[in-house]
Amino acid sequence: MLRIDDLSAWYGEAQVLRGVSLEIAAGEVVTLCGRNGAGKTTLLRCVMGLHPGQRGTVELAGRTLSGQPAHRRARAGLGWVPDDRGCYATLTVAETLSLPPVVGPSPWSLEQVYDAFPHLHARRNAPSTTLSGGEQQMLALARVLRMGARLLLCDEPTEGLSPLLVAQVGDILRQAKQHGVAVLLVEQNLHFATTVADRHHLLAEGRVVESLENSEVAAREKDLLAYLGI
Amino acid sequence: MRTKAFVMLCSTALLASACGGGGPKSDAAGGGLSDGKVVFGVLNDQSGAYSQLSGKNSIKAVELAIADYKEKYGDKAVVKEFGVETADHQNKPDVANAKAAELYDRKAVDVILDVPTSSAALKVADVAKEKKKLYFNISAATTDLTGKSCNKYTFHYAYDTYMLANGTGRNTTEEGKKNWYIVYPDYAFGQDMEKSFSAAVEAAGGKIVGRDAAPFPNTSGDFSTYLLKAPTLNPKPDVLGTMQAGAELVALVKQYNEFKLRDKGVGLAVGLMFLTDIHSLTPAALAGTTYTDAWYWNHDLTNRAFADRFKTAAGVRPTFAHAANYSAALQYLEAVQAAGTDGSDAVVKQLEGKTVEDVFLRNGKIRAEDHRVVHDAYLAQVKTPAEVTEEWDYVKILRTVPAADAFRTPSPDCKL
Amino acid sequence: MVNFLQHTFNGLVGGAFLALLALGLAVIFGMLRVVNFAHGAIYMLGAFGAYVLLTEVGLSFWWALLVMPIALALFGMALERLLVARLARLDPLYNFLLTFGLTLILQDAVKSRYGVQSSPYDAPAILSGTLDLGAFDFPAYRVFVLVMAVAVCVGVWWLLSRTRVGMVVRAATERPELSTALGIDVGRWVTPVFGFGIGLAGLAGVLAAPIRAVNPLMGADLIIVVFAVVVIGGLGSIFGSVAAGFAIGLVQAWVQALGEDWALLSQVLVFLVMAGVLLWRPAGLFGREEAPA
Ligand SMILES: Nc1ncnc2c1ncn2[C@@H]1O[C@H](COP(=O)(O)OP(=O)(O)O)[C@@H](O)[C@H]1O
Ligand SMILES: [Mg+2]
Numbered sequence: 001m002l003r004i005d006d007l008s009a010w011y012g013e014a015q016v017l018r019g020v021s022l023e024i025a026a027g028e029v030v031t032l033c034g035r036n037g038a039g040k041t042t043l044l045r046c047v048m049g050l051h052p053g054q055r056g057t058v059e060l061a062g063r064t065l066s067g068q069p070a071h072r073r074a075r076a077g078l079g080w081v082p083d084d085r086g087c088y089a090t091l092t093v094a095e096t097l098s099l100p101p102v103v104g105p106s107p108w109s110l111e112q113v114y115d116a117f118p119h120l121h122a123r124r125n126a127p128s129t130t131l132s133g134g135e136q137q138m139l140a141l142a143r144v145l146r147m148g149a150r151l152l153l154c155d156e157p158t159e160g161l162s163p164l165l166v167a168q169v170g171d172i173l174r175q176a177k178q179h180g181v182a183v184l185l186v187e188q189n190l191h192f193a194t195t196v197a198d199r200h201h202l203l204a205e206g207r208v209v210e211s212l213e214n215s216e217v218a219a220r221e222k223d224l225l226a227y228l229g230i
Numbered sequence: 231m232r233t234k235a236f237v238m239l240c241s242t243a244l245l246a247s248a249c250g251g252g253g254p255k256s257d258a259a260g261g262g263l264s265d266g267k268v269v270f271g272v273l274n275d276q277s278g279a280y281s282q283l284s285g286k287n288s289i290k291a292v293e294l295a296i297a298d299y300k301e302k303y304g305d306k307a308v309v310k311e312f313g314v315e316t317a318d319h320q321n322k323p324d325v326a327n328a329k330a331a332e333l334y335d336r337k338a339v340d341v342i343l344d345v346p347t348s349s350a351a352l353k354v355a356d357v358a359k360e361k362k363k364l365y366f367n368i369s370a371a372t373t374d375l376t377g378k379s380c381n382k383y384t385f386h387y388a389y390d391t392y393m394l395a396n397g398t399g400r401n402t403t404e405e406g407k408k409n410w411y412i413v414y415p416d417y418a419f420g421q422d423m424e425k426s427f428s429a430a431v432e433a434a435g436g437k438i439v440g441r442d443a444a445p446f447p448n449t450s451g452d453f454s455t456y457l458l459k460a461p462t463l464n465p466k467p468d469v470l471g472t473m474q475a476g477a478e479l480v481a482l483v484k485q486y487n488e489f490k491l492r493d494k495g496v497g498l499a500v501g502l503m504f505l506t507d508i509h510s511l512t513p514a515a516l517a518g519t520t521y522t523d524a525w526y527w528n529h530d531l532t533n534r535a536f537a538d539r540f541k542t543a544a545g546v547r548p549t550f551a552h553a554a555n556y557s558a559a560l561q562y563l564e565a566v567q568a569a570g571t572d573g574s575d576a577v578v579k580q581l582e583g584k585t586v587e588d589v590f591l592r593n594g595k596i597r598a599e600d601h602r603v604v605h606d607a608y609l610a611q612v613k614t615p616a617e618v619t620e621e622w623d624y625v626k627i628l629r630t631v632p633a634a635d636a637f638r639t640p641s642p643d644c645k646l
Numbered sequence: 647m648v649n650f651l652q653h654t655f656n657g658l659v660g661g662a663f664l665a666l667l668a669l670g671l672a673v674i675f676g677m678l679r680v681v682n683f684a685h686g687a688i689y690m691l692g693a694f695g696a697y698v699l700l701t702e703v704g705l706s707f708w709w710a711l712l713v714m715p716i717a718l719a720l721f722g723m724a725l726e727r728l729l730v731a732r733l734a735r736l737d738p739l740y741n742f743l744l745t746f747g748l749t750l751i752l753q754d755a756v757k758s759r760y761g762v763q764s765s766p767y768d769a770p771a772i773l774s775g776t777l778d779l780g781a782f783d784f785p786a787y788r789v790f791v792l793v794m795a796v797a798v799c800v801g802v803w804w805l806l807s808r809t810r811v812g813m814v815v816r817a818a819t820e821r822p823e824l825s826t827a828l829g830i831d832v833g834r835w836v837t838p839v840f841g842f843g844i845g846l847a848g849l850a851g852v853l854a855a856p857i858r859a860v861n862p863l864m865g866a867d868l869i870i871v872v873f874a875v876v877v878i879g880g881l882g883s884i885f886g887s888v889a890a891g892f893a894i895g896l897v898q899a900w901v902q903a904l905g906e907d908w909a910l911l912s913q914v915l916v917f918l919v920m921a922g923v924l925l926w927r928p929a930g931l932f933g934r935e936e937a938p939a
Contacts, residue, residue: 048827074829086824089934090816099817100828147829278863282763416909442902443909449867450663451858454656454788455902462649480764481859488769488785488857490776510763 001026001182002047002151007056008206009039009046016042018206019056024151029173029183031193034203035229040186041083043203044153047184048080049073060151077104079149083156083186085136086143087128094124096139100147106179107148116172117142134165141172152176152183158192170196190217190224202227263572264340267311270296270559271339273329273354274369276318279476280346283504284369284551287544288344289316291552294539295559299567308567315339319350326350330357330365340572341366341562343555348372348419358383362574366558369551371502372422373638376600380644383574385581385601388554388590389524391419391426392638393607394501397522397631399430399471401609402499407468408436411496413456413482414473415446423473423501431471439467444474453482457489460496473501480511487515505549505622508612513624516612520628523610525550525590528623536589547622550590557590593633599640607636652782653903654896659788661895662795663850667872668879668887669802670846676819676882677839679738680730683745685847686869687752688718692851693860694756697765707770707856714852715845722844726837734836749866756862769856791853798849799888806884815839819882874920880933890931894919 002024009017016039024030032040045051049070058065065073114121117138158166173196187193202210272289275281296312315337319326333339341364345351351370358365359381368388375386414420440463474482500521527537527547540548565580566572586594594605609628674682696710733740773787806812817825818832826832879886901912
């Protein structure tokens with residue numbers, strides 16, 4: 001589904017990514033772990049086409065995305081769940097949900113969204129920035145599901161959420177996976193990651209320093225936590 | 231953050247420019263002509279609000295005066311060579327100051343003419359005094375030029391606020407319009423005009439029932455607050471006296487008509503108006519309005535003959551400022567002719583106390599006491615559209631204000 | 647009391663012009679982050695265009711009211727494509743300077759063709775009378791101006807808040823990057839929005855022609871006040887700029903009506919209010935601080 005090849009990125013002179021390569025198949029959930037400042041968000045922004053200083057190739061379902069503007073990439077099937085949850089003060093919840101175009105074969109309907117997230121239904125006419133943190137996260141996820149995106153780029157979707165909500169995020173991601181949606185998940189919460197992901201990549205100093213199958217994680221947990229600085 | 235950047239952007243929107251040129255010149259000798267010629271310096275507004283009423287066409291007027299002098303004296307002319315220099319003072323006092331110094335020092339100008347905008351005119355008077363060079367102010371209105379800022383080398387030629395107020399204020403009041411509401415622009419000229427008008431109206435037995443200082447510049451171009459207020463004053467004013475000039479006058483008169491004040495019994499008197507203002511507003515918008523004119527091109531055949539020559543040269547009919555520029559240039563040359571030199575002191579001596587009759591100056595006299603040039607003025611009324619039969623002929627002269635009454639007596643503030 | 651009502655109504659009419667101009671400025675700033683200094687010159691072109699259409703083409707005020715905003719909107723779109731867009735990636739200062747230079751060019755072009763004196767322009771005959779508003783009479787044309795301005799502001803509000811186009815423009819204005827990542831082609835909206843803002847300034851200019859002095863400099867001073875209005879309302883805030891426009895018009899009319907002793911205050915009022923608002927709420931009355939990038 002997604003293939004990243006030899007991706008490098010800079011902020012001005014400072015190189016942040018140094019030749020990252022990875023692949024994700026349809027229906028596969030892959031996490032990207034790493035300390036703060038490792039370059040995870042930058043990687044997602046490169047895939048999304050939001051980061052100007054990048055080199056390397058990004059392909060979605062065999063079609064190259066490199067050089068395309070972000071709105072084309074979104075329309076090709078990328079669904080971005082940004083780390084700040086991407087809410088609008090001038091758009092209501094309902095408007096935020098209907099803003100993006102449908103880009104994939106199996107978009108959720110508004111009813112499905114409201115069934116799955118009754119809180120959003122209750123607050124549907126409120127400006128989306130007035131939602132609680134957890135609700136905002138749900139809104140950001142619901143929005144890309146509405147698009148029917150084929151690949152989700154989720155930047156720390158569980159950060160700051162209660163265990164109950166974290167579990168719900170897990171349900172949603174597994175459900176998406178069952179529909180053949182691929183997910184690139186940036187995640188610090190290793191326990192959560194192991195409940196949803198097939199594979200894990202460890203990012204440090206702009207490189208993928210380790211790649212593990214989900215089954216290997218349990219054995220390496222101590223090392224990994226040390227890597228993450230926890 | 232946005233706001234801060236924005237405020238910074240706005241503050242960069244200020245531009246200033248000043249540039250000069252020309253080489254140094256030798257000064258006047260004891261007799262004869264400095265540099266062997268007489269150079270006029272026409273300093274006025276060439277791009278802004280006052281560029282129509284005098285502006286570049288004032289140069290044309292000066293050229294006509296040179297031609298007439300040459301023709302009159304032929305071989306006997308003292309002055310054989312002439313120059314006309316010009317500069318745009320943009321109605322800014324500091325620019326006027328710099329340009330005047332440049333004209334005198336570097337362009338070898340012997341006499342500066344015109345200079346609208348009172349604040350700029352006063353600056354140039356200081357320069358003339360310092361450089362000991364002649365200066366005929368034509369287009370500025372302030373009486374300070376012959377009051378506390380008078381000096382030996384400065385002459386105030388065409389009109390002043392006293393003349394305007396005395397003509398319009400006194401005559402309108404004496405006609406029975408006793409109650410006045412005065413609206414004036416809130417800067418030196420307007421304040422000066424308001425004082426002069428109030429004094430003239432009260433001296434004639436009238437009463438100021440209200441006065442308002444409008445913002446200057448009036449950014450919105452809107453005067454409706456005052457026009458709404460006028461008919462509600464108690465007692466109701468018979469006449470609205472507006473001291474606005476140029477574009478602001480245009481806007482005010484438009485709105486005066488819009489609010490139908492004439493129908494509500496409030497007449498209109500205008501403090502200062504030029505032919506070019508009537509032209510832009512159209513006579514229809516101003517029909518019936520009275521004001522004081524220093525000169526009118528179609529008043530008699532002499533004026534008309536000059537206006538025909540001017541129209542051939544400039545394409546438009548002359549305002550009083552154009553005629554006065556012509557007259558001042560001519561009288562300067564006459565004085566040089568009589569003195570046999572363009573040395574400033576000798577020329578001033580020729581001018582002082584002289585009685586003059588020319589196309590602009592009727593019963594004219596150059597007062598020695600304060601250098602006020604007095605002459606007949608005219609109470610004028612804008613014609614109705616039906617009365618207008620010729621382009622630019624927008625005004626009828628109601629009566630002549632004799633030279634002896636038209637201007638104030640010399641001010642004790644003036645010490646030459 | 648009647649006097650007060652009259653001045654209040656009149657203040658709203660004055661505010662109508664400020665609101666229309668501020669609205670256009672806010673729409674443009676919101677979408678492009680460009681402070682369009684040329685807004686005053688466009689207002690002037692609107693008024694002058696009405697005059698030229700009448701004298702040289704023979705088209706009445708009503709035609710001008712239709713033609714000029716559209717013509718200027720197209721001019722604005724061309725301007726955006728040819729010039730503004732080229733500087734969009736640089737510091738906003740460049741576009742500010744561009745529009746500042748453009749102002750001088752437009753003013754001088756009109757000046758060299760038509761001179762600086764004011765050109766005559768009358769209200770259409772049907773609106774040249776006064777209208778009985780119950781408590782008082784008021785010039786019919788001014789009532790028309792107020793009705794037009796309110797209608798336009800309500801129309802813009804409806805467009806922005808109740809239509810899909812408006813929603814997309816709001817999203818693109820508030821968070822351009824996020825919106826592109828959600829599949830919105832933000833760039834596609836930039837040109838029409840710029841043209842729309844310019845068209846609003848042209849509309850204000852046509853409306854001004856019958857009651858104000860039509861000359862090349864008529865927008866030059868006004869634009870500074872409109873900038874102050876936009877800052878008071880909150881940069882880029884659509885609602886704020888309209889509300890501040892009407893409010894400043896009202897307060898100005900009230901203070902002017904107080905009389906001669908208050909003349910100075912009425913001149914500096916808008917800037918005092920701006921300074922006060924900036925101290926109290928740096929983002930303006932209805933503005934939001936920019937989210938950190
Ligand atoms: N706007 C920026 N300008 C300059 N450097 C940045 C910027 N954003 C992030 N960085 C740097 O790039 C590196 C990677 O950041 P990021 O991708 O946000 O890391 P992560 O998401 O893994 O915490 C960090 O060292 C950070 O300091
Ligand atoms: Mg991050």
